[in-house]
Amino acid sequence: MKSLIDKTEFIEKLESWGASIVRVADTAKLSGIDTEPSDLLSGFHRAVSIAVRLSGPIMNMIDKQPTPLYSSHYCRVNALLDDLAIRATNLLQSNSAQAVPIPASQTLDSEKCTSYISHKAVALAAGIGWQGKSLLIVNPDFGPRVRLTTILTDADIVPDSPIKNRCGKCQQCKDHCPAGAIIGANTTSHYSSRSEAIDLKKCVHQVRDVFGKIPDITPGICGICIKVCPWGNKTKTVEP
Numbered sequence: 332m333k334s335l336i337d338k339t340e341f342i343e344k345l346e347s348w349g350a351s352i353v354r355v356a357d358t359a360k361l362s363g364i365d366t367e368p369s370d371l372l373s374g375f376h377r378a379v380s381i382a383v384r385l386s387g388p389i390m391n392m393i394d395k396q397p398t399p400l401y402s403s404h405y406c407r408v409n410a411l412l413d414d415l416a417i418r419a420t421n422l423l424q425s426n427s428a429q430a431v432p433i434p435a436s437q438t439l440d441s442e443k444c445t446s447y448i449s450h451k452a453v454a455l456a457a458g459i460g461w462q463g464k465s466l467l468i469v470n471p472d473f474g475p476r477v478r479l480t481t482i483l484t485d486a487d488i489v490p491d492s493p494i495k496n497r498c499g500k501c502q503q504c505k506d507h508c509p510a511g512a513i514i515g516a517n518t519t520s521h522y523s524s525r526s527e528a529i530d531l532k533k534c535v536h537q538v539r540d541v542f543g544k545i546p547d548i549t550p551g552i553c554g555i556c557i558k559v560c561p562w563g564n565k566t567k568t569v570e571p
């Protein structure tokens with residue numbers, strides 16, 4: 332247990348640098364999760380989860396495929412998230428805590444489609460949002476229109492708690508997925524495996540082999556299950 336961080340001051344600093352939402356997870360809630368390396372969490376009893384909100388109009392412009400504007404926005408938001416993670420790390424280190432910034436969007440194993448740790452699992456444990464039927468983190472204010480990053484730390488900072496899943500009977504993501512990859516299953520916390528929620532192969536094929544071949548589109552993006560979620564686009568009624 333290193334140093335007591337003034338949580339409000341810490342969050343206000345990160346928000347002044349561009350973070351939209353900052354929450355803290357107790358990593359005990361993540362025990363058993365796959366990480367690379369496998370002991371990545373050891374010594375870190377807290378994980379700071381940062382969300383940056385996406386541009387609403389850019390998401391609304393997406394129809395049957397990702398747009399070049401969304402593709403560049405995706406890259407810029409990743410860059411901001413990585414900046415914020417480094418700034419948060421040095422805030423924590425300047426309070427004599429240990430801290431590790433996790434890259435926002437790096438796939439370590441393109442076969443297994445995994446990374447160092449799942450930012451979504453951290454954001455779920457930190458209460459940024461619930462895990463929706465699209466397997467994405469859905470925030471009550473911005474829906475899934477947020478991108479995420481994580482900073483592991485041993486700082487003594489009061490953790491937040493998970494929030495209730497509010498997908499209800501909505502099936503918008505399932506109905507609009509261009510790959511037919513979303514199953515439409517519900518969960519009260521997290522799915523026991525990805526295949527309970529999505530057909531990963533269909534999603535990977537769509538984002539890499541179909542959309543990834545479109546000029547000016549970064550391979551690996553789609554955005555349709557983000558765009559259609561009523562929680563991110565309050566013009567539509569939510570909790571039908």
Ligand code: B12
Nearest residue numbers: 435444446449450452467468478479521524525552553554
């Ligand atoms: C590899 C990857 C992909 C792969 C595989 C997707 C996948 N679901 O794994 C592909 C290329 C298909 C992909 C597609 C997309 N991706 Co992607 N992707 C990643 C990446 C780099 C790693 C994800 C990972 O580690 N998955 C491993 C699996 C096992 O974890 P998981 O998907 O979170 O699901 C499990 C855990 O959450 C677990 N869990 C949750 N809590 C707990 C607690 C405990 C104790 C345990 C044991 C388990 C557990 O439950 C789930 C089922 O088992 C992350 C960045 C990151 N480091 O997280 C971005 C990320 C998940 N992608 C993201 C996005 C937005 C997308 C796309 C919409 C494309 C786009 N950008 O337009 C699509 C959506 C696909 C979908 N509906 O899931 C965002 C999600 C943001 C959000 N609001 O949730 C992330 C977080 C990037 C970011 N920095 O914001 N992606």
